[in-house]
Amino acid sequence: MECQEAERLVMPYIQDELPTPVLEEFLEHIQVCPQCQEELEIYFTVAEGLRHLEEETGSYNIRGEMERVLEASRQRVQLARLVKIIYYAVNTLASLGLFVTFLLQLRIWHTGG
Ligand SMILES: [Zn+2]
16 A cells, blocks of 8 residues: 555544455555554544543543554454455355265266266
């Protein structure tokens, strides 16, 4: 992912609007790109600041909060990946089952005929 695209996705990310595949690429970019990470931090600080303005939490830890949100996003991506693997495994097993059934059927035809 290019910086330009990552920057464009910062706001949708904060608003939790990114679909998981995009989220995954976004997180990967954020992890390796200090500029975009800083960009995210700025937007995040502003967004969170606005959100907590009324709550008046003076010692609010913005950095820790961002880490927490990033971690939650990573977990979401990992979960989606896990679901995909399981889906793939189940599909593969199902195909394998069909294949074995087909082989058995062939054998029955072969020995029968
Ligand atoms: Zn970047």
